Amino acid sequence: MAQDIAINGDNAVALAWRQIDPDVCAAYPITPQTIIVEKFAEYVANGEVTTEFVCVESEHSALTLCTSSASAGARTFTATASQGLAYMWEMLPITAAMRVPLIMAVANRAVSGPININNDHGDAMAARDCGWLMLFSENVQEAYDMSIVAPRIAEHHEVQLPCMVNLDGFVLTHAIERMTVLDTQKIKDFVGEHKPLYPLLDTKHPVSHGNMDGPDYYYPHKYQSVKAMEKALEVCEEVFREFKEISGREYHLVEEYRCDDADYVAIVLGSSFGTMKATVDLLRDKGMKVGCAMPRVFRPWPAEALAKVAEGKKAVVVFDKHLSIGSYGPMFPEVVAAASDLDKMPKMYNVIYGLGGADATVAGFEKSLEAVAAGTAEKIHYLGVRQ
Amino acid sequence: MVMASISDLVVGGRIIKPGNSQQFNTGDWRTYVPVVNQDQCIDCGQCWIYCPDDSVVFREGHMSGFKLTHCKGCGICSKVCPRDAITMKEE
Amino acid sequence: MTTLAIKDLQNLPVRLTSGHRLCAGCGESIIAKQILMGSEDDIVVSLSTGCFEVSTTVFPYTSWNVPYVHTAFGNGAATCAGVETAYNALHKKGKVPQNVNFVNFAGDGATYDIGLQALSGAMERGHRMLYVCLNNEAYMNTGIQRSSATQMGAQTTTSWPGAVSSGKKEFSKDLTQIMVAHNIPYVAQVSPHNWRDTVTKAQKAFACGGPAFINALSPCPRGWRFPSDQTIAMAKLGVETCVWPLFEVVNGKYELTGESARIASGKVEKKPVMDWISCQGRYKHLLSDRWAPVIEQIQTEIDRRWNKLIKLTELD
Numbered sequence: 001m002a003q004d005i006a007i008n009g010d011n012a013v014a015l016a017w018r019q020i021d022p023d024v025c026a027a028y029p030i031t032p033q034t035i036i037v038e039k040f041a042e043y044v045a046n047g048e049v050t051t052e053f054v055c056v057e058s059e060h061s062a063l064t065l066c067t068s069s070a071s072a073g074a075r076t077f078t079a080t081a082s083q084g085l086a087y088m089w090e091m092l093p094i095t096a097a098m099r100v101p102l103i104m105a106v107a108n109r110a111v112s113g114p115i116n117i118n119n120d121h122g123d124a125m126a127a128r129d130c131g132w133l134m135l136f137s138e139n140v141q142e143a144y145d146m147s148i149v150a151p152r153i154a155e156h157h158e159v160q161l162p163c164m165v166n167l168d169g170f171v172l173t174h175a176i177e178r179m180t181v182l183d184t185q186k187i188k189d190f191v192g193e194h195k196p197l198y199p200l201l202d203t204k205h206p207v208s209h210g211n212m213d214g215p216d217y218y219y220p221h222k223y224q225s226v227k228a229m230e231k232a233l234e235v236c237e238e239v240f241r242e243f244k245e246i247s248g249r250e251y252h253l254v255e256e257y258r259c260d261d262a263d264y265v266a267i268v269l270g271s272s273f274g275t276m277k278a279t280v281d282l283l284r285d286k287g288m289k290v291g292c293a294m295p296r297v298f299r300p301w302p303a304e305a306l307a308k309v310a311e312g313k314k315a316v317v318v319f320d321k322h323l324s325i326g327s328y329g330p331m332f333p334e335v336v337a338a339a340s341d342l343d344k345m346p347k348m349y350n351v352i353y354g355l356g357g358a359d360a361t362v363a364g365f366e367k368s369l370e371a372v373a374a375g376t377a378e379k380i381h382y383l384g385v386r387q
Numbered sequence: 388m389v390m391a392s393i394s395d396l397v398v399g400g401r402i403i404k405p406g407n408s409q410q411f412n413t414g415d416w417r418t419y420v421p422v423v424n425q426d427q428c429i430d431c432g433q434c435w436i437y438c439p440d441d442s443v444v445f446r447e448g449h450m451s452g453f454k455l456t457h458c459k460g461c462g463i464c465s466k467v468c469p470r471d472a473i474t475m476k477e478e
Numbered sequence: 479m480t481t482l483a484i485k486d487l488q489n490l491p492v493r494l495t496s497g498h499r500l501c502a503g504c505g506e507s508i509i510a511k512q513i514l515m516g517s518e519d520d521i522v523v524s525l526s527t528g529c530f531e532v533s534t535t536v537f538p539y540t541s542w543n544v545p546y547v548h549t550a551f552g553n554g555a556a557t558c559a560g561v562e563t564a565y566n567a568l569h570k571k572g573k574v575p576q577n578v579n580f581v582n583f584a585g586d587g588a589t590y591d592i593g594l595q596a597l598s599g600a601m602e603r604g605h606r607m608l609y610v611c612l613n614n615e616a617y618m619n620t621g622i623q624r625s626s627a628t629q630m631g632a633q634t635t636t637s638w639p640g641a642v643s644s645g646k647k648e649f650s651k652d653l654t655q656i657m658v659a660h661n662i663p664y665v666a667q668v669s670p671h672n673w674r675d676t677v678t679k680a681q682k683a684f685a686c687g688g689p690a691f692i693n694a695l696s697p698c699p700r701g702w703r704f705p706s707d708q709t710i711a712m713a714k715l716g717v718e719t720c721v722w723p724l725f726e727v728v729n730g731k732y733e734l735t736g737e738s739a740r741i742a743s744g745k746v747e748k749k750p751v752m753d754w755i756s757c758q759g760r761y762k763h764l765l766s767d768r769w770a771p772v773i774e775q776i777q778t779e780i781d782r783r784w785n786k787l788i789k790l791t792e793l794d
Contacts, residue, residue, distance in 0.1 A: 023567035024560075024567050055603070064550065071561070201522070201568060
């Protein structure tokens with residue numbers, strides 16, 4: 001029976017994990033992910049899950065232990081944020097190259113320095129080249145739902161890639177929202193039994209994982225992951241369709257809000273998508289034809305879907321909650337690339353907002369979009385920085 | 388080097404044929420080859436246990452020679468033999 | 479434990495086969511072979527990045543006849559712990575009913591230095607795994623650079639003897655003692671010339687039901703500069719000079735074994751460290767008049783550690 005509860009994002013992720021009951025979880029605490037692991041540890045202590053839970057001595061070891069656990073054939077989950085993800089960085093591309101369907105919740109937090117525990121997308125974005133699937137959540141419900149769909153996408157035999165489930169630190173992890181809980185058995189049936197490929201613990205068929213490639217094999221191996229990412233675009237849509245059957249909630253590669261007849265579209269990730277929707281409604285009331293979109297699936301990059309959103313628009317404004325200093329925000333060049341084959345390319349703008357937890361307000365978004373409509377916007381605007 | 392076709396590759400760069408390095412000939416590394424004098428040999432197995440390349444062959448408890456496809460000619464067997472039954476000859 | 483005979487060991491399945499790219503005469507595969515004879519149960523081997531790892535798994539070839547995994551350099555202990563954890567999860571669900579052992583092999587670089595944190599964590603958490611350090615006393619795979627296991631006075635490519643230097647300045651880190659301080663069920667030092675000692679210790683390590691650590695002296699013809707046929711002789715000399723004593727610590731209780739036990743009881747004379755130094759090219763600069771005092775310092779330190787070790791065996 002579906003029921004509504006009041007819960008914060010971290011606890012929602014932990015609840016999804018409890019209902020799935022993974023074989024292994026190894027994690028190291030870091031704000032604002034701590035509640036996920038603490039809550040899960042409670043479930044373990046009360047025998048509510050059968051998970052082997054390991055308190056490792058660092059994030060590097062967390063990801064290592066989880067990677068080899070997944071290689072061994074166990075369904076494995078972990079979580080981290082910011083410096084933790086940074087510490088794991090060495091292992092991130094290795095996990096992806098070893099093609100294990102590990103699920104990792106990332107409580108998006110700014111990367112030091114300066115040290116800052118608040119929300120931005122710097123941690124996940126710094127890892128975007130690592131070959132992981134990356135899903136984003138707008139609210140607590142989505143953080144819960146993404147945690148449930150992630151294993152289905154990752155474990156698909158033609159995908160076999162690790163997946164980051166991103167939720168904004170504090171804004172989602174610690175804020176209590178209303179959420180519908182799914183029936184545990186429905187979730188277990190949906191996620192299904194884990195069927196690993198060539199696991200280490202199938203000792204009758206010894207396999208070597210993590211071997212050394214020379215120049216003749218490295219690129220072909222990487223190309224296999226390219227094909228897997230391409231397949232993942234299809235698989236995400238299939239899984240989202242199936243998820244709708246059990247939840248009533250429909251997800252897409254790119255979520256759109258009032259984009260169809262818009263002159264201007266804002267692209268934004270995570271919790272700020274909610275803020276942007278409110279901004280769109282306000283501007284629409286003022287007569288501006290504006291819409292917004294969120295790439296729910298950031299990796300693989302849904303270029304085709306975004307090109308469709310951009311098509312026929314006067315301008316596309318990409319709001320990035322991270323900056324590659326010396327260049328643009330992470331989504332901006334990728335949106336430009338997606339739109340680059342359109343007959344008429346819209347004007348493209350980049351707005352950098354919310355770094356280190358800087359407030360992302362309707363007023364701020366409103367001003368940025370009005371400047372674009374007025375033709376006074378800079379190519380790249382650093383929103384909210386006191387000059 | 389020839390870039391391998393991806394259709395031949397197992398997911399994740401895994402190797403599913405255990406011990407297939409046997410197909411790789413390290414025997415052509417050596418300068419000296421071991422030779423055993425069976426009259427002196429007492430089948431003690433010291434050469435076998437100390438060979439770094441699993442290249443000393445025992446059949447039913449008897450030292451029956453060397454796996455020349457893989458022996459690198461390090462000479463450890465000749466040094467550990469308690470009966471000096473193995474000599475290293477320039478190949 | 480049944481008495482070990484080579485004839486019986488020869489009937490065990492070959493876990494590490496030939497065709498690997500280790501240098502001729504390398505100690506690492508000799509040690510691994512002996513360790514893997516410590517149990518007939520299924521086993522998963524993990525390796526930290528290093529000579530052994532790159533040489534045994536050059537894609538598309540693997541020298542491993544058992545399941546094998548490698549992830550990165552400083553995390554071998556965590557890699558091994560991950561497989562053990564997965565086993566615990568799957569075994570209790572009936573998916574892997576048989577016993578499986580877990581062993582990680584790593585060089586001294588991957589153990590004493592970059593991998594120490596992960597090793598300490600794994601040992602502290604009590605994973606049922608064996609960690610074997612293949613100690614060739616330098617970062618050999620990258621070209622013979624110094625590690626904290628390198629002995630004082632040794633030449634490496636980052637501790638050259640020169641106009642103002644006698645080689646490495648520091649004495650080697652005593653990692654085995656650090657492992658004893660983790661209060662794990664089994665800790666030991668081995669050397670590949672004494673296969674009976676090594677295999678017996680491996681048996682105990684696999685049977686102890688918890689974390690075990692074995693530190694193995696792995697003579698390196700290339701890095702230590704000696705002819706490739708001297709590996710076993712060098713392994714023996716390391717023990718005879720007390721540079722590398724053979725001992726085990728079972729639930730905190732120290733015992734000397736093999737030649738070391740015979741030296742301590744006076745049955746055999748301890749050899750001077752000069753014997754060790756004079757047959758390895760990495761120490762040849764110490765044979766000059768200028769650096770002779772360094773040899774004395776080395777002897778003093780070897781003696782100090784040896785005498786302390788004997789005292790430790792006298793404790794309950």
